[in-house]
Amino acid sequence: MSQPSLSRKKFIQNAALGIAGATLEPGMLFAGTKERIIEQTETTIGKSGKSFTIKNVLLETGFEYDGDEVIATKTGLFCVEIETGKIKKISPNQPNANAIDAKGMLMLPAFKDMHIHMDKTRYSEKWQARRPVSGGIKGMIALEQKIIPDLLKNSTSKAERMIELLQSKGTAFARSQVNIEPTSKLDSLKHLQLALDNKKNVFGAELVAFPQHGIFYTDSAPYMKEAAKMDIDFIGGVDPYTIDGAIEKTMDFTVQLALDNNKGIDIHLHEQGDSGLKTVEYLIDKVNENPVLKGKTYLSHCFILAKLDNSKLDEVSEKLVNAQIGINSTIPFGGLIMPIPTLIKHGVKVMTGNDCIIDHWSTYGSGSVLQKANIAAQLYGPSTEFGLSRMLKLATAGTLPLDDKGVQQWPKAGDVADLAFLNASCSAEAVSRISPVTSLIYRGNIVF
Numbered sequence: 001m002s003q004p005s006l007s008r009k010k011f012i013q014n015a016a017l018g019i020a021g022a023t024l025e026p027g028m029l030f031a032g033t034k035e036r037i038i039e040q041t042e043t044t045i046g047k048s049g050k051s052f053t054i055k056n057v058l059l060e061t062g063f064e065y066d067g068d069e070v071i072a073t074k075t076g077l078f079c080v081e082i083e084t085g086k087i088k089k090i091s092p093n094q095p096n097a098n099a100i101d102a103k104g105m106l107m108l109p110a111f112k113d114m115h116i117h118m119d120k121t122r123y124s125e126k127w128q129a130r131r132p133v134s135g136g137i138k139g140m141i142a143l144e145q146k147i148i149p150d151l152l153k154n155s156t157s158k159a160e161r162m163i164e165l166l167q168s169k170g171t172a173f174a175r176s177q178v179n180i181e182p183t184s185k186l187d188s189l190k191h192l193q194l195a196l197d198n199k200k201n202v203f204g205a206e207l208v209a210f211p212q213h214g215i216f217y218t219d220s221a222p223y224m225k226e227a228a229k230m231d232i233d234f235i236g237g238v239d240p241y242t243i244d245g246a247i248e249k250t251m252d253f254t255v256q257l258a259l260d261n262n263k264g265i266d267i268h269l270h271e272q273g274d275s276g277l278k279t280v281e282y283l284i285d286k287v288n289e290n291p292v293l294k295g296k297t298y299l300s301h302c303f304i305l306a307k308l309d310n311s312k313l314d315e316v317s318e319k320l321v322n323a324q325i326g327i328n329s330t331i332p333f334g335g336l337i338m339p340i341p342t343l344i345k346h347g348v349k350v351m352t353g354n355d356c357i358i359d360h361w362s363t364y365g366s367g368s369v370l371q372k373a374n375i376a377a378q379l380y381g382p383s384t385e386f387g388l389s390r391m392l393k394l395a396t397a398g399t400l401p402l403d404d405k406g407v408q409q410w411p412k413a414g415d416v417a418d419l420a421f422l423n424a425s426c427s428a429e430a431v432s433r434i435s436p437v438t439s440l441i442y443r444g445n446i447v448f
Contacts, residue, residue, distance in 0.1 A: 051083035053099040058106045063406030070386035073426035085444035110172035110418035112397040115328040115353030118176040119188040123358040124161040159195035169368040170420035170437035173204040181213040181220045202447040210236035214243035228261040238268040241275035264296035276304030287323045294324040317346035330355040369395040388428035417444040
């Protein structure tokens with residue numbers, strides 16, 4: 001039986017209940033525009049450990065060429081079997097099968113927001129534009145010290161609403177920064193962990209213990225040490241010279257805390273002068289001295305890279321690659337255009353995120369990392385089929401259906417079933433048009 005489109009109210013109700021443990025109503029999966037509504041089998045789906053099959057799934061299979069030029073993306077319809085949270089099998093399409101009908105929607109890897117602040121937001125509250133604050137980042141610290149007690153009162157429920165926003169944009173995973181400082185103490189962390197626990201069957205996350213007010217500027221060190229022993233994944237930091245006035249002292253503390261607790265590192269770095277470059281180079285040296293940190297260390301923003309001349313940028317990029325340090329870049333940021341194509345050319349791992357969503361730092365942030373990929377494509381000019389398809393990696397944290405030669409590399413049997421379905425004909429169109437997301441599956445659980 002055909003069902004009406006899934007309303008926002010119904011979606012929020014189901015997400016709040018934890019759809020992974022509920023029986024979905026017929027027609028919920030791929031609900032969207034009227035012509036896309038499906039007839040769903042009378043099967044209980046979305047439960048952990050359950051299996052189901054989706055038919056009429058559009059997958060990319062290769063590139064179409066005119067000489068050496070990619071001019072289109074080849075696609076085909078398939079059946080995708082899901083079992084115990086993973087893709088069990090991909091087989092030729094069976095349009096008459098008793099299965100969930102994707103109606104030709106494009107299946108892509110579920111998106112990942114790799115830099116976001118889920119612990120402090122005004123999202124879901126009454127609109128309030130950002131107010132002018134003097135004194136730069138220290139002025140913002142003073143503002144936070146005043147407003148955080150009020151923000152904490154309902155920060156768990158607001159984080160849950162933000163998760164629902166991200167899900168509606170195709171995102172199933174986020175790396176969230178979380179304030180650790182004398183005003184919040186550990187409350188921001190505890191509140192966000194509660195929200196994530198409430199959503200554990202429908203959304204994945206990793207957490208960065210973030211000393212927003214400086215390690216030593218506000219004596220956050222004791223709280224950071226305590227947070228490091230809790231369920232977090234990265235030790236964070238912010239502008240060691242501007243805030244703490246000491247690059248080496250602050251970075252040494254951060255690195256040692258990560259080593260002592262077997263955590264990664266993710267540093268906010270906004271500084272654009274000599275201190276910014278010195279911080280980057282110092283971190284590279286510390287990671288090389290401690291190889292266990294390779295592959296688990298990141299610089300967020302890292303605006304100094306936008307200020308380097310080409311030769312210096314090439315040099316630093318190679319050092320970042322050798323130390324396996326990644327860059328998490330919000331796109332764009334004011335008048336700064338980050339050298340993302342150069343970083344990618346050298347092999348630096350580049351990811352993106354929404355950063356702030358409707359908060360006192362910024363009133364922007366749609367929740368869509370696909371939009372970030374679109375903006376990047378506009379900034380850097382890849383308007384061809386091939387170039388647009390490559391920009392999708394910014395939304396997926398690196399995973400692409402086709403490699404650079406057009407060989408299908410995703411999905412494969414055994415892959416985790418984190419899947420986004422879009423009303424698009426291929427990745428290039430999805431990036432170019434910010435195509436609407438019609439459904440999201442997280443670890444085999446249908447959540448949107």
